[in-house]
Amino acid sequence: MKTYIKLLGLVLTLGIVAFTVKNKEEETLTKIKEKSIEQNQTGITFPKDVKAIIDAKCMNCHKPDARNEKAKKKLQWEKVPKMNLKEQKSFLGDLSEVLEDGxxxxxxMVTRKPEMALNLEENRVLITWVELELERLKGN
Ligand code: HEC
Known part of the structure; x- marks a missing residue:
């Protein structure tokens, strides 16, 4: 009987943790969605949550003073807002592929520094953002 109660407690705790994590993720995604709709701009926008992920996981190699010449040549985040609409759409398309394929x-780098990998939530946030931005820019 005691074991049964302990087990029940454990299952309940796990359930609550899973529920909280899921809710937090939904909250982030909703925020991004609202932000992207509310910003009635023509170009790509970077909501705060998205920018934080990019700064932490994607900026190092893709900034003007990065040591990685190849990465720097392929993408520099700070140039993205200056691209024209056609270039931005094409960039979002590339980005979508890169994220979907992980x-x-x-x-x-991930083998060397596993903490640099995108976790599931970060990956989902970036993918959702790219999809929403593609959808929004399509009309322009
Ligand atoms: C350790 C350095 C490094 C980090 C960190 C990094 N990249 Fe890259 N990235 C590269 C390199 C190198 C290339 C060029 C790959 C090639 O051409 O084969 C590249 C290319 C790209 C491209 C262009 C792909 C194409 O073929 O058009 C995109 C988009 C991109 N990265 C997005 C990201 C995103 C998003 C993140 C964060 C999740 C990120 N990068 C983090 C090194 C990095």
């Missing part, structure tokens, strides 16, 4: 950060 190509970034590159495997070599």
């Amino acid at each position: 190509e970034m950060p590159p495997e070599k």
Whole structure:
């Protein structure tokens, strides 16, 4: 009987934790959605949650003073807002592929520094943002 009650407690706790994590994720996604709709701008926008992830996990190799020449040449985040609409759409398309395939950060770096990998939530936030931005820019 005691074991049964302990087990029940454990199951309940796990349920509550899973529920809280899920809710937090939904909250973030809703915020991004609202932000992206409310900003009635023509170009790509970077909501705060998205920017935080990019700064933490994607900026190092893709900034003007990055040591990685190849990465720097392929993408510099600070140039994105200056692209024209066509370039921005094409960039979002590339970004979507890269995220869906889990190509970034590159495997070599993730093997060396596992903490640099995008976790599931970060990946979902970025993918949702890219999809919403593509949808929004389509009309322009
Ligand atoms: C350790 C360095 C490093 C980090 C961190 C990194 N990248 Fe990259 N990225 C590269 C390199 C190197 C390339 C060029 C790959 C190639 O051309 O083969 C690249 C290319 C890209 C491209 C262009 C792909 C194409 O073929 O058009 C995109 C988009 C991109 N990265 C997005 C990201 C995102 C999003 C993140 C964060 C989740 C990220 N990168 C983090 C090194 C990095």
